[in-house]
């Protein structure tokens with residue numbers, strides 16, 4: 001029996017009128033000489049506000065976007081996972097479901113199918129099925145890669161959902177989101193759970209306020225006139241290919257431990273800011289003051305931290321860093337911590353203002369988005385000159401914008417007041433940013449800058465009511 005916290009399984013009309021699904025089905029039939037058993041759909045996301053705070057335990061406000069990952073899946077009796085991508089620039093891959101492993105990332109970032117394997121591994125480790133099954137899979141995606149719209153988590157989440165359905169497991173959204181967030185870490189990045197949570201918990205027409213421990217999502221209806229535009233900076237940033245992302249995670253954890261030590265708490269157990277805040281029973285404003293008073297330095301060297309924590313290098317490297325941050329020598333704890341607490345305060349204010357829907361709400365929301373970008377640029381240092389340029393152009397016409405996702409490239413999200421303003425804004429960016437950009441040639445401008453509206457979370461499509469086809 002399914003409940004509202006379960007994934008929807010919808011019956012797809014045959015023949016379907018969705019071009020992408022028809023093409024995917026056709027590709028599948030050509031590749032495997034049979035029909036898929038079912039299709040999984042999982043959206044990318046744009047985070048409206050609350051950046052680099054999820055892995056510190058603080059809430060975020062994402063929405064699912066129109067761009068999706070589609071998987072066509074059929075079970076296979078050869079114990080092999082056969083995975084293909086409709087886009088031929090991504091190579092096909094085959095491995096044994098019982099013996100595959102996800103090796104450490106090589107330079108240039110992980111191959112695309114490794115995200116898919118993370119999802120299978122996540123389900124196998126969670127459900128520990130007595131009999132494993134092979135599967136045939138074709139992926140079709142239109143979420144731009146390495147652009148802050150969460151293409152990688154959409155693949156992982158789609159893979160978790162597809163594998164869970166193949167194994168006839170319960171499809172409870174919160175559980176699937178948690179499995180997806182945990183298993184994406186096999187790639188090596190230590191993200192929070194925002195992308196995987198919205199992948200499942202998104203609802204059409206509203207943003208989701210996502211909180212952690214336990215994971216929960218509350219719908220937030222944004223003002224009717226608030227139109228969100230996504231603009232791609234045309235700079236790709238693959239967070240699994242560099243140590244930038246994990247460096248920020250590590251800096252936050254070290255800052256948290258150092259504050260815990262100063263407050264005479266057990267610093268080894270205290271590595272997430274939200275847990276520390278709860279232990280101290282402080283407000284976010286009090287946490288900000290705590291940082292200002294107790295993390296005075298702009299830079300802490302590794303040696304200084306060894307002395308403060310009264311520990312040895314081996315312990316520091318093994319237990320306080322990650323595999324790809326072992327060599328980092330300098331840490332900016334004050335700036336990262338200030339960003340996290342101030343950004344979390346902005347999320348709180350943004351939601352209050354958005355839900356009041358009073359006159360002037362959108363202007364205040366725009367200001368909070370600008371402040372968020374400034375903080376990501378100066379305190380968190382995860383922006384890029386192209387993102388800054390897009391934000392400056394937005395500012396110049398009264399639109400509030402910020403980088404979205406991890407940063408270092410990717411997209412901005414911009415808030416416009418009404419359809420008219422959004423149309424003018426998109427045209428302005430086409431002329432002032434894209435027309436002169438060297439990497440724009442051959443690209444469809446409407447896929448680089450577009451208005452978006454909140455979409456539904458992940459779903460399964462079957463072709464008839466006979467679910468037993470794959471049972």
Ligand code: NG1
Nearest residue numbers: 051052148150191192193194405406
């Ligand atoms: P993207 O934009 O997908 O790289 C990453 C993390 C999020 C969150 C944001 C920053 C993963 C899978 N995603 O998102 O959890 O921390 O950065 O807010 O690690």
